[in-house]
Amino acid sequence: MKSISYQNPHSLMFHLMLLLILLVSCFCSYVSCSSHSNVSTTAITSSSLITSCLPDQTAALLQFKGEFAFIKPNFGSYYFNCPRSADPYYHADDYESYPKMKFWEKEKDCCSWDGVACNTETGKVVGLDLANSWLEGPLRSNSSLFKLHGLQRINLSFNNFSFSIIPSEFAQLSRLTYLNLSFSMFSGHIPSEISFLTHLASLDLSSFLNYDDATSLLHLRKVDFAKLVQNMTNLRYLHLHQVNISSSVPESLANLSSLTSLVLGGCSLLGNFPQNVFNLHKLEVIRVTCNYLLTGTLPEFQPSNSLTDVSLDYTKFSGKLPNSIGNLNSLSLLVLRECNFVGPLPSSIWNLSHLTHLDLSLNHIIGHVLPYTLGNLVKLTFLTLQSCQFSGEVPSSLRNLTRLEVLTTTTSELPKFQSLFLGSCNISEFPEFLKTQDQLKALDLTRNKIESEIPKWFWVIGRHLEVLFLYGNKLHGSFTIPPLFTSISYISISQNNLTGIIRKWTYLKVLDISKNNFSGTIPRWLGSSLEILNLQGNNFNGSIPHEIFTYGSTHSMMRMLDLSHNQFQGRVPQSLINCTQLQVLNLGHNQISDTFPFWLQSLSELQVLVLRSNKFFGPIWHPIMYLGFASLGTIDLSINHFSGSLPSDYFRNWGCMSKAPDGNNSDMKYLGQYKVMSNYYIPYRYSMSMINKGSEMELRKILTIFMSIDLSNNRFDGDIPSSIGKLQSLIMLNLSSNNFTGTIPSSFGNLRELESLDLSKNKLFGRIPQQLANLTFLEYLNLSHNQLTGQIPQSTQLDTFSKSSFEGNPRLCGSQVSKKCENTDTQIPFLSRDEEESENGFTWKVVVMGYGCGFVVGLVIGHLTFVNKDGKLENMDGKGLAGK
Known part of the structure; x- marks a missing residue:
């Protein structure tokens, strides 16, 4: 290499300057690259760095400010669809609530604005924290937010974006490492483009x-x-709490080695949960609560496990609790309520000294009652072991748990509790230790074996009670709450042998005294504040007083009313029309004599209507008075004297049943949830009996997706309305023991969710429609004792039913009955000539002319339908499980 000789000092200085410039340039490039890769927004102290927000950043933020109004949101109690123990652990109150953007001023540097963080080297906005900042209005796809390409952190939680869709343009912010859009009133499908944010x-x-x-x-x-x-x-x-996913959990979740917190509660997850997720080394929180179809088992836990919070309540997790659960040294919360865990409780669980919340209720865990080492759990504030099958004495070490607020076991010398849940604990007498518990606000003694009277001393110490659960015992004697009980709002004493007088309570919201021995007439003041009144299965008589639905105001707050299985007479009080929020009305099994209450159609919230086994008479349709039921999902008019025919479009305006199910398992909910004691949401699970699949059954929890119609054992005549085929969500249909004539409507083939169909003991004629083969969920079918003819459709779902489903139709033939068909190779379900006139005037000739083209079109549509179903397989599976 040729050497360079500097004879001229100016030349030397020149080259030295070039070298210095090169070094400075490299250093600046290094700093710039480092700032882009660093998520920190800490300012870099240097006089040469940019210290103010760039103009285009300021303009974008001000435009973003102008896209919203500033109105303080009122989220109320709409967070959760799970019981209290399954609530998320973050709330709007976690963030200071005020309109941050309202105070942004153009004259000030945007990097000094509240909620804005900048990279002070580049002047670009890198962070935006507007949680609980009163934003109201849709977040649109053209929002100026998406002009801020340098954003690395965004928090827009607890605002009101007016049910707008999450814009897919978030994917343009490729540098994002933190994105929080929780509880901000977004709706619809989460855009697939979110998955492009690979740096999150x-x-x-x-x-x-x-x-x-x-x-x-x-x-x-x-x-x-x-x-x-x-x-x-x-x-x-x-x-992703309460995001409807309706699918299994991908095994690849166990590959997220950096995961520390996983919250998937109420997501309608199904299938088996990947066991390896529990042993992710950095995982601290795992909450998959209220996924009612999710299965799984617990693994062997390693000593290096970091878990602090495990909540699996209201799932189908099962198996034994491993003894290695004692390795979870950091665990503070363990909630396994209402799963399917079995076997003995590992003794190692009492070594988890950091536990504050332990709920093992409603499993099948057995063994000796709590060991003396229970006293090690000195941090416990919540302990419930309801329905766990323990034996032996309660240890005295329980006294060490001085922080305990909620307990499910009885013992002596305990602190004052506000809540005691002692359900299903095999208690045989009213607990004496309650004499000292004069601060109780909630007491649960349900499903025990108490056969005594309620002691008089209880009415003295229980004056602060707000919630009282005594149902499912063998209590007897008089149940008469004294006037001192002014705070009580929820009483459930059903399934006992109690009698007594119903007193007036000012703040009472829920009163369930069903299945007891109460008698007499209903007090006229009873409905003043009630939202739920259940008097089912007593000996009440007389007429239903109309005052209970108007007392104190023009509109009643009543949401559920069950007066069934009593001896009420007279008519249905028309003042029920004031119960504008009524969801359930059950007047079944009484002596009520009245015409059909057409005015009930104006109750837009009505979901369950039962008039079964009374003395109702006359038509249920009138050309002027009939409008239809918008929200009705269950109607039972059976065993009455209703008569007349129904027009073909009778079911046209039954909106709720007409909605096609989408396989969304989050629809699997029950009616009723009440906030009491400022903290607890106490669910009310309404139950009733009905005829389903040929047998009377008790539905202990009424799913709002259970759609049923029972018009059996009346005097209806004429054709079955063809509009019944519009009720795509219908699960049970019973029209038996009437005088219906005509053919079975082919529109029944549209009832794809139908599980039970009973058309027996009518006067139906003609062939069984081939379209019934479409009912793949059908488990019960009864077409017996009609005048049906021709071949029973073969090689279909109908092959699975026995002879009893078709007996009493001597002109039917097929493999299911004793009569065999002739010319089986050419059997096509056309109408015979004496049946050829349909209600629309078409003849069998027209049907034949269209048969060839229809076959080809049917193949094409069937193929497209198959492809569509295959693409939504998870929805089909979910619905199938829900329906069964």
Whole structure:
């Protein structure tokens, strides 16, 4: 290499300057690259660095400010569809509530604005924290938010984005490492483009439930869930609480080695949960609560496990609790309520000295009652072992638990409790230790074996009670609450042998005294504040006083009313029309004599109507008075004297039943939930009996998705309305023991959710429609004792039913009955000539002319339908499980 000789000092200085410039340039490049890779927004102290916000950043933020109004949100109690123990652990109160953007001023540097963080080297906005900032209005796809390409952190939680869809343009912010859109009134499908944000370390899209029907506002497709888990390998926090996913959990979730918090409560998950997720080394929180179809087992836990919070309540997790659970040294919360765990309780669990919350209720755990080492759990504030089959004495070490607020076992010398849940504990007498518990606000002694009277001393110490559960015992004697009980709002004493007088309580919201021995007439003041009144299965008589639905105001607050299985007479009081929020009306099994109450159609919230086994008479349709029921899901008019025919469009305006199910398991909810004691949401699970699949059964929890019609044992005549085929969500249909004539409508083939169909003991004629073969969920079928003819459709779902489903139709033939068909090779379900005139005037000739073209078109449509179903397989499976 040729050497360079500097004879001229100016030349030397020149080259030295070039070298210095080069070094400075490299250093600046290094600093710039480092700032882009660093998520920290800490300012870099240097006089040469930019210290103010760039003009285009200021303009974008001000435009973003102008897109919203500033109105303080009122979220109320619409967070959760799970019991208290399954609530998320973050709330709007976690963030200071005020309109941050309202105070942004153009004259000031945007990097000094509240909620804005900048990279002070580049002047670009890198962080935006507007949680609980009163934003109201839709977040649109053209929002100026998406002009801020340098954003790395966004928190827009607890705002009101007016049920708008989450814009897919979030994917343009490729540098995001933190995205929190939780509980901000977004709705619809989460865009698949979210999975493109591969740098995300924290993603929270948790959602409220729909105000009206408690269904999820947000939905995440199965394929997008899988992509999200597969692409976001840097995730540390994944929170999708109450986002409707309706699919299994991908095995690849166990590959997220950085994951520390996983919250998937109320997501309608199904299938088997990947066991390896529990042993992710950094995982601290795992909450998959209220996924009622999710199965799984617990693994052997390693000593290096970091778990602090495990909540699996209201799932189908099963198996034994491993003894290695004692390795979870950091565990503070363990909630396994209402799962399917079995076997002995591992003794190692009492070594978990950090536990504050332990709930093992409603499992099948057995063994000796709590060991003396229970006293090690000195941090416990919540302990409930309801329905666990323990034996032996309660240890005195229980006294060490001085922080305990909620307990499910009885003992002596305990602190003052506000809540005691002692359900299903095999208690045989009223607990004496309650004499010292004069601060109780909630007491649960349900499903025990108490056969005594309620002691008089209880009415002295219980004056602060707000909630009293005594149902499912053998209590007898008089139940008469003294006037001192002014705070009580929820009473359930059903399934006992109690008698007494119903007193007036000012603040009472729920009164369930069903299945006892109360008698007499209903007090006229009773409905003043009640939202639920259940008097089912007593000996009440007389007429139903109309005053209970108008007392104190023009509109009653009543939501559920069950007066069934009594001896009420007279007519249905028309003042019921004031109960504008009424969801359930059950007057079945009484002596009520009246015409059909057409005015009930104006109750837009009515979901369950039962008039079964009374003396109702006359038509249930009138050309002027009949409008239809918008929200009705269950109607039972059986065993009455209703008569007349129904027009073909009778069911046209039954909106709720007409909605096609979408396989969304979040629809699997029950009626009723009440907030008491400021903290607890106490569910009310309404139950009733009905004829389903040929047998009377007790529905202990009424699913709002259970759609049923029972018009059996009346005097209806004429054709079965063809509009019944519009009720796509119908699960049970019983029209038996009437005088219906005509053919079975082919529109029945549209009832794809139908599980039980009873058309027996009518005067139906003609062939069985081939379309019934479409009813793949059908488990019970009774077409017996009609005048049906021709061949029973072969090689279909109908092959699975026995002879009893078709007997009493001597002109039927097929493999299911004794009469065999002739010319079986050419059997096509056409009408015979004496049946050829349909109600629309078409003849069999017209049907034949269209048969060839229809066959080809049917093949094409059938193929498209198959492809569509295959693409939504998870929805089909979910619905099938829900329906069964």
